[in-house]
Amino acid sequence: MKNNYWRSNLKILSILLSIWFIVSFGFGIILSDFLDQFQIGGFKLGFWFAQQGSIYFFVLLTFIYIFLMNKLDQKYKDNNEEDH
Amino acid sequence: MDTQILTYIFVGVSFALYIGIAIWSRASSTNEFYIAGKGVHPIANGMATAADWMSAASFISMAGLIAFLGKDGSVYLMGWTGGYVLLALLLAPYLRKFGQYTVPDFIGTRYYSNAARLVAVVCLIFVSFTYVAGQMRGVGIVFSRFLEVDINLGVIIGMCIVFFYAVLGGMKGITYTQVAQYCVLIFAYLVPAIFISILMTGNPIPQLGFGDTLLNSDIYLLDKLDKVTTELGFNAYTENTKSNIDIFCITAALMFGTAGLPHVIVRFFTVPKVSDARKSAGYALIFIAILYSTAPAVSAFARMNFIDSVQEVQYKEAPNWFKNWENIGLIAWTDKNDDEIIQYSSGNALEGVKPIFNNGRGASGQRLLNNKPDSTNSNEIYIDKDIMVLANPEIAQLPGWVIALVAAGALAAALSTAAGLLLVISTSVSHDLLKKTFMPQITEKQELFYARCSAAAAILIAGLFGIYPPGFVAQVVAFAFGLAAATIFPALLMGIFYKRLNKEGAGMLSGLIITSAYIINFKFINAHLNSADNWFLGISPEGFGFIGMIVNFVIALIVSNFFSKPPNNIYSMVDKIRQP
Numbered sequence: 001m002k003n004n005y006w007r008s009n010l011k012i013l014s015i016l017l018s019i020w021f022i023v024s025f026g027f028g029i030i031l032s033d034f035l036d037q038f039q040i041g042g043f044k045l046g047f048w049f050a051q052q053g054s055i056y057f058f059v060l061l062t063f064i065y066i067f068l069m070n071k072l073d074q075k076y077k078d079n080n081e082e083d084h
Numbered sequence: 085m086d087t088q089i090l091t092y093i094f095v096g097v098s099f100a101l102y103i104g105i106a107i108w109s110r111a112s113s114t115n116e117f118y119i120a121g122k123g124v125h126p127i128a129n130g131m132a133t134a135a136d137w138m139s140a141a142s143f144i145s146m147a148g149l150i151a152f153l154g155k156d157g158s159v160y161l162m163g164w165t166g167g168y169v170l171l172a173l174l175l176a177p178y179l180r181k182f183g184q185y186t187v188p189d190f191i192g193t194r195y196y197s198n199a200a201r202l203v204a205v206v207c208l209i210f211v212s213f214t215y216v217a218g219q220m221r222g223v224g225i226v227f228s229r230f231l232e233v234d235i236n237l238g239v240i241i242g243m244c245i246v247f248f249y250a251v252l253g254g255m256k257g258i259t260y261t262q263v264a265q266y267c268v269l270i271f272a273y274l275v276p277a278i279f280i281s282i283l284m285t286g287n288p289i290p291q292l293g294f295g296d297t298l299l300n301s302d303i304y305l306l307d308k309l310d311k312v313t314t315e316l317g318f319n320a321y322t323e324n325t326k327s328n329i330d331i332f333c334i335t336a337a338l339m340f341g342t343a344g345l346p347h348v349i350v351r352f353f354t355v356p357k358v359s360d361a362r363k364s365a366g367y368a369l370i371f372i373a374i375l376y377s378t379a380p381a382v383s384a385f386a387r388m389n390f391i392d393s394v395q396e397v398q399y400k401e402a403p404n405w406f407k408n409w410e411n412i413g414l415i416a417w418t419d420k421n422d423d424e425i426i427q428y429s430s431g432n433a434l435e436g437v438k439p440i441f442n443n444g445r446g447a448s449g450q451r452l453l454n455n456k457p458d459s460t461n462s463n464e465i466y467i468d469k470d471i472m473v474l475a476n477p478e479i480a481q482l483p484g485w486v487i488a489l490v491a492a493g494a495l496a497a498a499l500s501t502a503a504g505l506l507l508v509i510s511t512s513v514s515h516d517l518l519k520k521t522f523m524p525q526i527t528e529k530q531e532l533f534y535a536r537c538s539a540a541a542a543i544l545i546a547g548l549f550g551i552y553p554p555g556f557v558a559q560v561v562a563f564a565f566g567l568a569a570a571t572i573f574p575a576l577l578m579g580i581f582y583k584r585l586n587k588e589g590a591g592m593l594s595g596l597i598i599t600s601a602y603i604i605n606f607k608f609i610n611a612h613l614n615s616a617d618n619w620f621l622g623i624s625p626e627g628f629g630f631i632g633m634i635v636n637f638v639i640a641l642i643v644s645n646f647f648s649k650p651p652n653n654i655y656s657m658v659d660k661i662r663q664p
Contacts, residue, residue, distance in 0.1 A: 042304030050158035
């Protein structure tokens with residue numbers, strides 16, 4: 001049971017951190033010049049990811065993490081002692 | 085009312101508020117002094133973390149840096165926010181579960197070694213003092229420009245305030261003051277940004293405004309900025325000048341460094357439960373993101389406004405803010421072609437870059453300089469990037485109360501960070517050095533006494549840094565992040581995620597040595613070689629912490645397999661912190 005909890009945790013982490021890497025290092029840096037050919041409003045897309053988009057994704061990812069982990073905690077609650 | 089009187093009122097009222105909170109929430113036990121009795125609500129803790137994190141550098145310097153760096157400046161935006169994702173996902177919940185007082189506590193226990201604890205304490209003290217020095221300079225600038233008191237007096241006033249609530253209140257006092265400081269600083273950051281956004285683009289949301297068209301025209305602000313900057317001989321604002329690999333490494337070093345900063349990590353020890361640690365990391369990131377997503381808009385507006393208001397303007401007609409900052413010595417003008425008109429373009433205005441003023445005044449009334457003008461280009465302006473955020477409301481001709489508000493906000497940012505850092509320093513001295521290493525027999529009361537003494541001592545040292553600013557502050561900031569990334573972060577991460585790692589493998593020393601060697605080489609010993617041609621793989625010293633971190637990981641994995649496994653109680657400890 002314990003190991004299942006840890007494994008699900010690692011799975012959540014690896015998915016979220018992959019997105020974290022893609023939006024910042026991927027879209028904001030490596031692919032940034034390529035994405036600059038697309039435009040949203042006055043922003044070139046690569047520039048937008050580097051200075052705005054990555055930050056919004058970071059916030060979003062953290063809250064998805066909180067949500068998923070709370071759900072996971074609920075599921076395994078019976079097996080854990082409460083920590084106060 | 086006069087701007088200066090307004091500034092005195094705003095700063096005075098905010099200081100009174102901080103002191104009031106400190107008296108209301110003073111600490112009476114080590115538990116309260118170190119971690120606020122674990123009773124802080126996640127939202128309050130999120131605000132406190134945000135104020136703790138957003139320093140004079142974020143509030144005063146960052147937007148100015150980005151204004152002149154353009155897209156290269158993104159490293160700060162991504163680096164200083166992305167680190168929070170790592171912190172929230174990889175460290176905060178587990179370290180909270182571990183449930184001790186300090187970061188060296190975790191490292192010392194997990195690697196069952198007092199030597200590891202000591203290395204962690206050394207890294208922590210180094211990183212924290214580097215940071216404090218920067219805060220005190222920020223306090224000095226604000227006081228001397230807006231309250232027209234001597235810089236030294238300004239630093240001393242700042243020290244007294246911090247002394248009062250850090251020594252009295254410990255973590256508990258600091259936490260609730262930081263909540264107030266967050267509110268002050270974010271309000272002070274947003275108000276001028278919104279004003280300027282409306283003035284320039286008609287859009288009240290700065291985050292959208294700087295991607296909008298200029299008022300009464302159909303040209304996008306960023307396109308105009310690209311055009312103007314290239315015409316003046318700069319790189320286009322929205323294009324990189326640094327190589328991708330360098331940007332990658334600097335961003336990574338800042339991110340991993342952020343996640344390894346002890347004064348931020350320790351904030352997550354103050355909440356009641358593990359799930360609260362996750363939640364407060366999330367709230368902290370929102371509160372930080374509000375400022376960090378506004379900053380690039382402020383940068384773009386500031387660059388545009390700055391060029392508009394000085395380029396090809398007669399010095400005699402130059403706006404007041406220009407002359408005020410010149411009087412402080414953070415702007416200089418050298419009339420290269422003797423036409424009494426200000427010309428701004430790329431390149432250094434002066435030989436030796438930084439202005440050295442003498443007491444004379446030139447034909448137009450400008451301050452005269454001892455430096456020769458740099459004759460290789462036609463730029464006549466020297467400007468310290470640190471002033472952009474502070475000068476921005478004046479450049480945009482906003483009302484006096486906005487300027488006063490910005491002064492109060494900048495002080496809130498500097499003081500809140502300084503207090504957090506000083507607390508971490510004092511805790512690591514009283515708890516890690518004295519109680520856990522050298523004087524284990526002291527009682528809780530004595531420990532609390534020593535904690536207060538070391539907080540007081542740390543404030544004095546920080547104040548000295550502010551009054552006699554060491555010239556190397558800017559250089560060592562890279563060092564602070566590099567070291568946090570190369571030492572503290574890997575030790576914490578592997579401590580949680582790699583059970584097999586034993587004390588021999590806890591490779592903090594390898595990260596410490598390689599990163600320090602590279603940075604010291606290029607910043608101090610061979611500063612003249614500090615250019616892309618000589619760098620390892622084209623990575624600047626600012627980004628080398630990332631390489632140091634990778635070296636640390638690799639060495640730790642190899643070395644730990646040559647030595648015996650950690651004892652069983654460590655295995656069960658790691659198992660325990662992995663459960664919520």
